[in-house]
Amino acid sequence: MDKFFEVVVQFTRLSPVGQGALAAVLKRLELPKGHVLIKQNTICNHLYFVEQGLTRTYYIKNGKDVTDWISAENTFACSILSFITRQPDRRTIELLEPSVLWSVHYDDLEKLYVDYHDIERLGRLLVASGLVQLQQRFDDLHFSTALNRYKALLKSKPDYIRRVPLGILASYLGMTQETLSRMRSQI
Amino acid sequence: MDKFFEVVVQFTRLSPVGQGALAAVLKRLELPKGHVLIKQNTICNHLYFVEQGLTRTYYIKNGKDVTDWISAENTFACSILSFITRQPDRRTIELLEPSVLWSVHYDDLEKLYVDYHDIERLGRLLVASGLVQLQQRFDDLHFSTALNRYKALLKSKPDYIRRVPLGILASYLGMTQETLSRMRSQI
DNA sequence: CTGACTTTTTGACATTTATCAAAGGAGATT
DNA sequence: AATCTCCTTTGATAAATGTCAAAAAGTCAG
Numbered sequence A, B: 001m002d003k004f005f006e007v008v009v010q011f012t013r014l015s016p017v018g019q020g021a022l023a024a025v026l027k028r029l030e031l032p033k034g035h036v037l038i039k040q041n042t043i044c045n046h047l048y049f050v051e052q053g054l055t056r057t058y059y060i061k062n063g064k065d066v067t068d069w070i071s072a073e074n075t076f077a078c079s080i081l082s083f084i085t086r087q088p089d090r091r092t093i094e095l096l097e098p099s100v101l102w103s104v105h106y107d108d109l110e111k112l113y114v115d116y117h118d119i120e121r122l123g124r125l126l127v128a129s130g131l132v133q134l135q136q137r138f139d140d141l142h143f144s145t146a147l148n149r150y151k152a153l154l155k156s157k158p159d160y161i162r163r164v165p166l167g168i169l170a171s172y173l174g175m176t177q178e179t180l181s182r183m184r185s186q187i
Numbered sequence C: 001c002t003g004a005c006t007t008t009t010t011g012a013c014a015t016t017t018a019t020c021a022a023a024g025g026a027g028a029t030t
Numbered sequence D: 001a002a003t004c005t006c007c008t009t010t011g012a013t014a015a016a017t018g019t020c021a022a023a024a025a026g027t028c029a030g
Helices: A002-011 A016-025 A080-085 A106-115 A117-141 A146-156 A158-163 A166-172 A177-186 B002-011 B016-025 B080-085 B106-115 B117-141 B146-156 B158-163 B166-172 B177-186
Strands: A027-031 A036-038 A046-052 A055-061 A064-071 A092-095 A099-105 B027-031 B036-038 B046-052 B055-061 B064-071 B092-095 B099-105
Touching: A002 A016, A002 A046, A002 A117, A016 A099, A016 A106, A016 A117, A036 A046, A046 A106, A055 A166, A064 A166, A080 B117, A099 A106, A106 A117, A117 A146, A117 B080, A117 B117, A146 A158, A146 A177, A158 A166, A166 A177, B002 B016, B002 B046, B002 B117, B016 B099, B016 B106, B016 B117, B036 B046, B046 B106, B055 B166, B064 B166, B099 B106, B106 B117, B117 B146, B146 B158, B146 B177, B158 B166, B166 B177
Parallel strands: none
Antiparallel strands: A027 A099, A036 A092, A046 A099, A055 A064, A055 A092, B027 B099, B036 B092, B046 B099, B055 B064, B055 B092
Protein backbone atom coordinates (compact mmCIF):
# COMPACT_ATOMS: atom_id res chain seq x y z
CA MET A 1 0.00 0.00 0.00
CA ASP A 2 3.01 2.26 0.50
CA LYS A 3 3.54 2.50 -3.25
CA PHE A 4 -0.03 3.64 -3.71
CA PHE A 5 0.31 6.46 -1.20
CA GLU A 6 3.68 7.47 -2.59
CA VAL A 7 1.92 8.13 -5.87
CA VAL A 8 -1.05 9.78 -4.22
CA VAL A 9 1.12 12.23 -2.32
CA GLN A 10 2.50 13.50 -5.61
CA PHE A 11 -1.00 14.71 -6.41
CA THR A 12 -1.99 16.13 -3.05
CA ARG A 13 -1.22 15.69 0.62
CA LEU A 14 -4.06 13.93 2.37
CA SER A 15 -5.07 14.55 5.96
CA PRO A 16 -4.31 11.56 8.21
CA VAL A 17 -8.03 10.89 8.61
CA GLY A 18 -8.66 11.06 4.87
CA GLN A 19 -5.71 8.80 4.17
CA GLY A 20 -6.91 6.34 6.78
CA ALA A 21 -10.38 6.24 5.29
CA LEU A 22 -8.96 5.65 1.83
CA ALA A 23 -6.60 2.94 3.08
CA ALA A 24 -9.57 1.20 4.68
CA VAL A 25 -11.33 0.63 1.36
CA LEU A 26 -8.27 -0.45 -0.66
CA LYS A 27 -8.07 -4.13 -1.53
CA ARG A 28 -4.88 -5.87 -2.54
CA LEU A 29 -5.00 -8.27 -5.48
CA GLU A 30 -2.34 -10.65 -6.69
CA LEU A 31 -3.36 -12.07 -10.05
CA PRO A 32 -1.86 -14.17 -12.84
CA LYS A 33 -1.07 -13.14 -16.39
CA GLY A 34 -4.18 -13.26 -18.57
CA HIS A 35 -6.59 -12.58 -15.73
CA VAL A 36 -9.52 -10.41 -16.80
CA LEU A 37 -10.17 -7.43 -14.52
CA ILE A 38 -13.16 -6.02 -16.41
CA LYS A 39 -15.26 -7.84 -18.97
CA GLN A 40 -16.67 -6.10 -22.03
CA ASN A 41 -20.21 -4.76 -21.77
CA THR A 42 -20.22 -4.57 -18.00
CA ILE A 43 -20.08 -1.57 -15.74
CA CYS A 44 -16.57 -0.87 -14.47
CA ASN A 45 -16.97 -0.61 -10.70
CA HIS A 46 -13.34 -0.58 -9.70
CA LEU A 47 -10.42 1.68 -10.17
CA TYR A 48 -7.15 -0.29 -10.16
CA PHE A 49 -3.73 0.88 -9.14
CA VAL A 50 -0.86 -1.18 -10.58
CA GLU A 51 1.81 -1.76 -7.97
CA GLN A 52 3.55 -4.41 -10.03
CA GLY A 53 2.73 -5.75 -13.48
CA LEU A 54 1.09 -4.60 -16.68
CA THR A 55 -2.50 -4.33 -17.91
CA ARG A 56 -4.02 -3.69 -21.27
CA THR A 57 -7.44 -2.30 -22.12
CA TYR A 58 -8.88 -3.38 -25.45
CA TYR A 59 -12.06 -3.83 -27.40
CA ILE A 60 -13.21 -5.32 -30.67
CA LYS A 61 -13.81 -2.82 -33.46
CA ASN A 62 -15.01 -4.12 -36.84
CA GLY A 63 -13.83 -7.56 -35.84
CA LYS A 64 -10.37 -6.36 -34.90
CA ASP A 65 -8.68 -6.27 -31.53
CA VAL A 66 -7.92 -2.63 -30.67
CA THR A 67 -5.69 -1.91 -27.69
CA ASP A 68 -6.79 1.36 -26.18
CA TRP A 69 -4.56 1.78 -23.17
CA ILE A 70 -1.70 0.13 -21.32
CA SER A 71 -1.02 0.64 -17.61
CA ALA A 72 2.29 -0.18 -15.99
CA GLU A 73 3.63 0.22 -12.45
CA ASN A 74 2.39 3.19 -10.42
CA THR A 75 -0.41 4.09 -12.79
CA PHE A 76 -4.13 3.43 -12.78
CA ALA A 77 -6.36 1.26 -14.92
CA CYS A 78 -10.10 1.32 -15.50
CA SER A 79 -12.59 1.80 -18.28
CA ILE A 80 -12.76 5.58 -18.13
CA LEU A 81 -16.06 5.74 -19.98
CA SER A 82 -17.77 3.18 -17.83
CA PHE A 83 -16.33 4.24 -14.50
CA ILE A 84 -17.42 7.83 -15.00
CA THR A 85 -20.70 7.43 -16.87
CA ARG A 86 -21.83 4.27 -15.02
CA GLN A 87 -22.77 2.71 -18.35
CA PRO A 88 -21.47 -0.61 -19.73
CA ASP A 89 -18.56 -0.22 -22.11
CA ARG A 90 -17.10 -2.50 -24.77
CA ARG A 91 -13.68 -2.46 -23.13
CA THR A 92 -12.04 -5.47 -21.52
CA ILE A 93 -9.04 -5.10 -19.21
CA GLU A 94 -6.63 -8.00 -18.86
CA LEU A 95 -3.23 -8.58 -17.34
CA LEU A 96 -0.24 -8.87 -19.64
CA GLU A 97 1.95 -9.96 -16.72
CA PRO A 98 1.32 -11.44 -13.29
CA SER A 99 0.43 -8.37 -11.27
CA VAL A 100 -0.07 -6.87 -7.86
CA LEU A 101 -2.95 -4.41 -7.82
CA TRP A 102 -4.88 -2.28 -5.38
CA SER A 103 -8.54 -1.73 -6.13
CA VAL A 104 -11.09 0.81 -4.94
CA HIS A 105 -14.80 0.32 -5.44
CA TYR A 106 -16.69 3.14 -7.13
CA ASP A 107 -19.23 3.38 -4.30
CA ASP A 108 -16.55 3.59 -1.65
CA LEU A 109 -14.84 6.34 -3.57
CA GLU A 110 -18.07 8.30 -3.93
CA LYS A 111 -18.64 8.10 -0.20
CA LEU A 112 -15.13 9.31 0.46
CA TYR A 113 -15.66 12.21 -1.92
CA VAL A 114 -18.66 13.33 0.10
CA ASP A 115 -17.00 12.97 3.48
CA TYR A 116 -13.51 14.26 2.74
CA HIS A 117 -12.81 17.40 0.81
CA ASP A 118 -9.18 16.38 0.39
CA ILE A 119 -10.16 13.11 -1.27
CA GLU A 120 -12.48 14.96 -3.60
CA ARG A 121 -9.45 17.07 -4.45
CA LEU A 122 -7.36 13.97 -5.02
CA GLY A 123 -10.09 12.69 -7.33
CA ARG A 124 -10.07 15.91 -9.30
CA LEU A 125 -6.30 15.83 -9.67
CA LEU A 126 -6.27 12.18 -10.70
CA VAL A 127 -8.87 12.80 -13.37
CA ALA A 128 -6.99 15.90 -14.53
CA SER A 129 -3.83 13.85 -14.82
CA GLY A 130 -5.71 11.27 -16.86
CA LEU A 131 -6.98 14.02 -19.11
CA VAL A 132 -3.45 15.32 -19.70
CA GLN A 133 -2.20 11.84 -20.56
CA LEU A 134 -5.06 11.16 -22.93
CA GLN A 135 -4.58 14.54 -24.60
CA GLN A 136 -0.92 13.74 -25.19
CA ARG A 137 -1.80 10.34 -26.57
CA PHE A 138 -4.43 11.95 -28.78
CA ASP A 139 -1.87 14.44 -30.09
CA ASP A 140 0.49 11.60 -30.95
CA LEU A 141 -2.23 9.98 -33.03
CA HIS A 142 -3.62 13.11 -34.73
CA PHE A 143 -1.91 13.70 -38.10
CA SER A 144 1.16 11.63 -37.32
CA THR A 145 2.70 9.03 -39.58
CA ALA A 146 3.15 5.48 -38.36
CA LEU A 147 6.88 6.08 -38.01
CA ASN A 148 6.39 9.21 -35.91
CA ARG A 149 3.87 7.49 -33.67
CA TYR A 150 6.40 4.76 -33.04
CA LYS A 151 9.13 7.29 -32.38
CA ALA A 152 6.89 9.16 -29.94
CA LEU A 153 6.28 5.93 -28.03
CA LEU A 154 9.97 5.13 -28.03
CA LYS A 155 10.48 8.43 -26.27
CA SER A 156 7.53 8.49 -23.90
CA LYS A 157 7.20 4.79 -22.98
CA PRO A 158 10.37 2.93 -23.92
CA ASP A 159 9.58 0.11 -21.48
CA TYR A 160 6.40 -0.79 -23.38
CA ILE A 161 8.54 -1.77 -26.33
CA ARG A 162 10.29 -4.44 -24.32
CA ARG A 163 7.34 -5.66 -22.32
CA VAL A 164 4.38 -5.57 -24.69
CA PRO A 165 3.97 -8.08 -27.56
CA LEU A 166 4.38 -6.46 -30.94
CA GLY A 167 0.85 -7.08 -32.16
CA ILE A 168 -0.64 -5.37 -29.13
CA LEU A 169 1.79 -2.50 -29.34
CA ALA A 170 0.95 -2.01 -33.01
CA SER A 171 -2.74 -1.85 -32.24
CA TYR A 172 -2.07 0.62 -29.40
CA LEU A 173 -0.27 2.77 -31.96
CA GLY A 174 -3.06 2.44 -34.52
CA MET A 175 -1.21 0.37 -37.10
CA THR A 176 -0.89 -3.28 -38.13
CA GLN A 177 1.81 -5.43 -36.66
CA GLU A 178 3.44 -5.80 -40.08
CA THR A 179 3.78 -2.04 -40.33
CA LEU A 180 5.22 -1.77 -36.84
CA SER A 181 7.69 -4.52 -37.57
CA ARG A 182 8.84 -2.54 -40.62
CA MET A 183 9.00 0.78 -38.77
CA ARG A 184 11.15 -0.89 -36.17
CA SER A 185 13.65 -2.16 -38.70
CA GLN A 186 13.79 1.31 -40.24
CA ILE A 187 15.31 2.84 -37.10
CA MET B 1 -24.73 34.04 -16.52
CA ASP B 2 -27.91 32.01 -16.22
CA LYS B 3 -26.82 29.76 -19.08
CA PHE B 4 -23.57 29.02 -17.28
CA PHE B 5 -25.32 27.93 -14.10
CA GLU B 6 -27.88 25.92 -16.02
CA VAL B 7 -24.98 23.86 -17.32
CA VAL B 8 -23.24 23.74 -13.95
CA VAL B 9 -26.29 22.40 -12.19
CA GLN B 10 -26.30 19.41 -14.51
CA PHE B 11 -22.98 18.45 -12.98
CA THR B 12 -23.70 19.18 -9.34
CA ARG B 13 -25.91 21.37 -7.21
CA LEU B 14 -23.90 24.16 -5.65
CA SER B 15 -24.61 25.69 -2.27
CA PRO B 16 -25.87 29.31 -2.53
CA VAL B 17 -22.64 30.55 -1.01
CA GLY B 18 -20.49 28.53 -3.40
CA GLN B 19 -22.53 29.63 -6.35
CA GLY B 20 -22.26 33.25 -5.26
CA ALA B 21 -18.50 33.00 -4.91
CA LEU B 22 -18.21 31.46 -8.36
CA ALA B 23 -20.50 34.09 -9.90
CA ALA B 24 -18.31 36.79 -8.38
CA VAL B 25 -15.25 35.72 -10.38
CA LEU B 26 -16.98 35.16 -13.72
CA LYS B 27 -16.30 37.75 -16.39
CA ARG B 28 -18.51 38.25 -19.42
CA LEU B 29 -16.83 38.72 -22.81
CA GLU B 30 -18.40 39.71 -26.09
CA LEU B 31 -15.87 39.25 -28.87
CA PRO B 32 -15.77 39.32 -32.66
CA LYS B 33 -15.07 36.47 -35.05
CA GLY B 34 -11.35 35.86 -35.41
CA HIS B 35 -10.49 37.09 -31.91
CA VAL B 36 -7.68 35.11 -30.29
CA LEU B 37 -8.45 33.89 -26.77
CA ILE B 38 -5.15 32.12 -26.13
CA LYS B 39 -1.94 32.56 -28.07
CA GLN B 40 0.43 29.68 -28.79
CA ASN B 41 3.29 29.16 -26.36
CA THR B 42 1.65 31.00 -23.50
CA ILE B 43 0.17 29.66 -20.30
CA CYS B 44 -3.58 29.28 -20.51
CA ASN B 45 -4.87 31.11 -17.44
CA HIS B 46 -8.55 31.14 -18.24
CA LEU B 47 -11.26 28.61 -18.64
CA TYR B 48 -13.93 29.84 -21.05
CA PHE B 49 -17.58 28.94 -21.15
CA VAL B 50 -19.25 29.51 -24.52
CA GLU B 51 -22.70 31.03 -24.06
CA GLN B 52 -23.04 31.94 -27.72
CA GLY B 53 -20.66 31.34 -30.62
CA LEU B 54 -17.98 28.90 -31.64
CA THR B 55 -14.27 28.49 -30.86
CA ARG B 56 -11.54 26.37 -32.33
CA THR B 57 -8.31 25.22 -30.77
CA TYR B 58 -5.45 24.55 -33.16
CA TYR B 59 -1.70 24.31 -33.47
CA ILE B 60 0.91 23.98 -36.18
CA LYS B 61 2.35 20.49 -36.64
CA ASN B 62 5.01 19.93 -39.28
CA GLY B 63 3.98 23.20 -40.88
CA LYS B 64 0.32 22.23 -41.03
CA ASP B 65 -2.64 23.73 -39.23
CA VAL B 66 -4.16 21.03 -36.99
CA THR B 67 -7.52 21.71 -35.38
CA ASP B 68 -7.60 19.91 -32.08
CA TRP B 69 -10.93 20.86 -30.60
CA ILE B 70 -14.07 22.85 -31.33
CA SER B 71 -16.34 24.29 -28.63
CA ALA B 72 -19.90 25.39 -29.29
CA GLU B 73 -22.67 26.76 -27.04
CA ASN B 74 -22.80 25.50 -23.46
CA THR B 75 -19.40 23.87 -23.54
CA PHE B 76 -15.99 24.93 -22.29
CA ALA B 77 -12.79 25.92 -24.06
CA CYS B 78 -9.21 26.05 -22.86
CA SER B 79 -5.85 24.49 -23.58
CA ILE B 80 -6.25 21.45 -21.39
CA LEU B 81 -2.53 20.75 -21.24
CA SER B 82 -1.59 24.27 -20.30
CA PHE B 83 -4.45 24.96 -17.91
CA ILE B 84 -3.72 21.82 -15.92
CA THR B 85 0.06 21.61 -16.09
CA ARG B 86 0.70 25.38 -15.94
CA GLN B 87 3.16 25.06 -18.80
CA PRO B 88 3.00 26.95 -22.12
CA ASP B 89 1.37 24.98 -24.91
CA ARG B 90 1.51 25.28 -28.69
CA ARG B 91 -2.26 25.65 -28.92
CA THR B 92 -4.02 28.81 -30.06
CA ILE B 93 -7.75 29.33 -29.45
CA GLU B 94 -9.68 31.62 -31.77
CA LEU B 95 -13.31 32.44 -32.39
CA LEU B 96 -14.95 31.06 -35.51
CA GLU B 97 -18.03 33.22 -34.88
CA PRO B 98 -18.75 36.37 -32.90
CA SER B 99 -19.22 34.99 -29.41
CA VAL B 100 -20.41 35.62 -25.89
CA LEU B 101 -18.16 33.96 -23.34
CA TRP B 102 -17.73 33.73 -19.60
CA SER B 103 -14.23 33.37 -18.30
CA VAL B 104 -12.77 32.20 -14.99
CA HIS B 105 -9.19 32.82 -14.03
CA TYR B 106 -7.13 29.83 -12.96
CA ASP B 107 -6.09 31.47 -9.68
CA ASP B 108 -9.67 32.34 -8.77
CA LEU B 109 -10.73 28.78 -9.44
CA GLU B 110 -7.92 27.40 -7.30
CA LYS B 111 -8.99 29.60 -4.42
CA LEU B 112 -12.58 28.49 -4.81
CA TYR B 113 -11.45 24.87 -4.77
CA VAL B 114 -9.78 25.40 -1.43
CA ASP B 115 -12.66 27.28 0.14
CA TYR B 116 -15.64 25.35 -1.19
CA HIS B 117 -15.86 21.60 -1.23
CA ASP B 118 -18.80 21.76 -3.63
CA ILE B 119 -16.78 23.74 -6.17
CA GLU B 120 -13.94 21.25 -5.90
CA ARG B 121 -16.57 18.63 -6.69
CA LEU B 122 -17.79 20.65 -9.65
CA GLY B 123 -14.21 20.86 -10.86
CA ARG B 124 -13.79 17.13 -10.60
CA LEU B 125 -17.00 16.49 -12.51
CA LEU B 126 -16.11 18.99 -15.23
CA VAL B 127 -12.72 17.40 -15.74
CA ALA B 128 -14.30 13.95 -15.73
CA SER B 129 -16.74 15.09 -18.39
CA GLY B 130 -13.86 16.42 -20.45
CA LEU B 131 -12.12 13.08 -20.09
CA VAL B 132 -15.18 11.22 -21.34
CA GLN B 133 -15.48 13.50 -24.36
CA LEU B 134 -11.82 13.19 -25.23
CA GLN B 135 -11.98 9.42 -24.85
CA GLN B 136 -14.89 9.30 -27.28
CA ARG B 137 -13.06 11.52 -29.72
CA PHE B 138 -9.99 9.36 -29.37
CA ASP B 139 -12.03 6.25 -30.09
CA ASP B 140 -13.40 7.85 -33.25
CA LEU B 141 -9.86 8.46 -34.46
CA HIS B 142 -8.32 5.13 -33.45
CA PHE B 143 -8.45 2.61 -36.34
CA SER B 144 -11.25 4.35 -38.20
CA THR B 145 -11.30 5.13 -41.87
CA ALA B 146 -11.79 8.68 -43.05
CA LEU B 147 -15.34 7.87 -44.06
CA ASN B 148 -16.19 6.43 -40.66
CA ARG B 149 -14.68 9.38 -38.85
CA TYR B 150 -16.87 11.66 -40.92
CA LYS B 151 -19.94 9.52 -40.23
CA ALA B 152 -19.21 9.56 -36.51
CA LEU B 153 -19.06 13.34 -36.56
CA LEU B 154 -22.27 13.52 -38.55
CA LYS B 155 -23.88 11.62 -35.72
CA SER B 156 -22.26 13.22 -32.70
CA LYS B 157 -21.91 16.85 -33.85
CA PRO B 158 -24.13 17.50 -36.88
CA ASP B 159 -24.11 21.25 -36.27
CA TYR B 160 -20.33 21.43 -36.76
CA ILE B 161 -20.86 20.39 -40.37
CA ARG B 162 -22.96 23.46 -41.05
CA ARG B 163 -21.01 25.94 -38.99
CA VAL B 164 -17.36 25.01 -39.43
CA PRO B 165 -15.46 25.65 -42.69
CA LEU B 166 -14.58 22.43 -44.46
CA GLY B 167 -10.81 22.81 -44.19
CA ILE B 168 -10.99 23.17 -40.42
CA LEU B 169 -13.44 20.33 -40.08
CA ALA B 170 -11.17 18.07 -42.15
CA SER B 171 -8.22 18.85 -39.92
CA TYR B 172 -10.35 18.20 -36.82
CA LEU B 173 -11.12 14.80 -38.32
CA GLY B 174 -7.50 14.09 -39.17
CA MET B 175 -7.77 14.20 -42.96
CA THR B 176 -7.17 16.69 -45.79
CA GLN B 177 -9.94 18.91 -46.99
CA GLU B 178 -9.89 17.20 -50.38
CA THR B 179 -10.55 13.86 -48.72
CA LEU B 180 -13.38 15.29 -46.63
CA SER B 181 -14.93 16.87 -49.68
CA ARG B 182 -14.88 13.45 -51.36
CA MET B 183 -16.27 11.61 -48.31
CA ARG B 184 -19.08 14.09 -48.18
CA SER B 185 -20.09 13.48 -51.79
CA GLN B 186 -19.99 9.73 -51.13
CA ILE B 187 -22.89 9.91 -48.69
C1' DC C 1 16.47 -31.92 -27.27
C1' DT C 2 12.31 -31.91 -29.83
C1' DG C 3 7.88 -30.94 -31.51
C1' DA C 4 4.03 -27.80 -30.99
C1' DC C 5 2.88 -23.41 -30.56
C1' DT C 6 3.21 -18.43 -30.65
C1' DT C 7 5.30 -14.27 -32.21
C1' DT C 8 7.81 -11.66 -35.56
C1' DT C 9 9.64 -10.74 -40.08
C1' DT C 10 9.50 -10.52 -45.04
C1' DG C 11 7.45 -10.22 -49.70
C1' DA C 12 3.94 -9.16 -53.23
C1' DC C 13 0.12 -6.70 -54.04
C1' DA C 14 -4.22 -3.86 -53.01
C1' DT C 15 -6.36 0.00 -50.92
C1' DT C 16 -6.67 4.29 -48.75
C1' DT C 17 -5.42 8.77 -48.35
C1' DA C 18 -2.22 12.68 -49.42
C1' DT C 19 -0.35 15.85 -52.69
C1' DC C 20 -0.36 18.98 -56.36
C1' DA C 21 -2.76 21.55 -59.72
C1' DA C 22 -6.63 23.69 -61.50
C1' DA C 23 -11.31 24.85 -61.92
C1' DG C 24 -15.80 26.17 -59.81
C1' DG C 25 -18.80 28.56 -56.60
C1' DA C 26 -20.27 32.07 -53.10
C1' DG C 27 -20.17 36.32 -50.84
C1' DA C 28 -18.38 41.01 -50.26
C1' DT C 29 -16.80 45.38 -52.31
C1' DT C 30 -16.36 48.68 -55.61
C1' DA D 1 -21.94 43.83 -63.33
C1' DA D 2 -16.95 43.13 -62.58
C1' DT D 3 -13.44 42.03 -59.40
C1' DC D 4 -11.54 40.09 -55.41
C1' DT D 5 -11.04 36.76 -51.94
C1' DC D 6 -12.11 32.77 -49.69
C1' DC D 7 -13.93 28.24 -49.68
C1' DT D 8 -14.99 23.90 -52.04
C1' DT D 9 -14.76 20.48 -55.64
C1' DT D 10 -12.53 17.62 -59.10
C1' DG D 11 -8.81 15.08 -61.43
C1' DA D 12 -4.29 12.85 -61.92
C1' DT D 13 -0.71 10.85 -59.54
C1' DA D 14 2.20 9.53 -55.57
C1' DA D 15 2.99 7.90 -51.00
C1' DA D 16 1.70 5.46 -46.92
C1' DT D 17 -0.27 1.71 -44.96
C1' DG D 18 -3.17 -2.51 -45.04
C1' DT D 19 -3.95 -7.37 -46.50
C1' DC D 20 -2.75 -11.93 -47.36
C1' DA D 21 0.55 -15.59 -47.42
C1' DA D 22 4.51 -17.77 -45.96
C1' DA D 23 8.93 -18.14 -43.81
C1' DA D 24 11.81 -17.44 -39.76
C1' DA D 25 12.62 -16.94 -34.97
C1' DG D 26 11.51 -17.52 -30.29
C1' DT D 27 9.22 -20.15 -26.21
C1' DC D 28 7.98 -23.84 -23.57
C1' DA D 29 6.20 -28.43 -21.99
C1' DG D 30 7.35 -32.99 -22.02
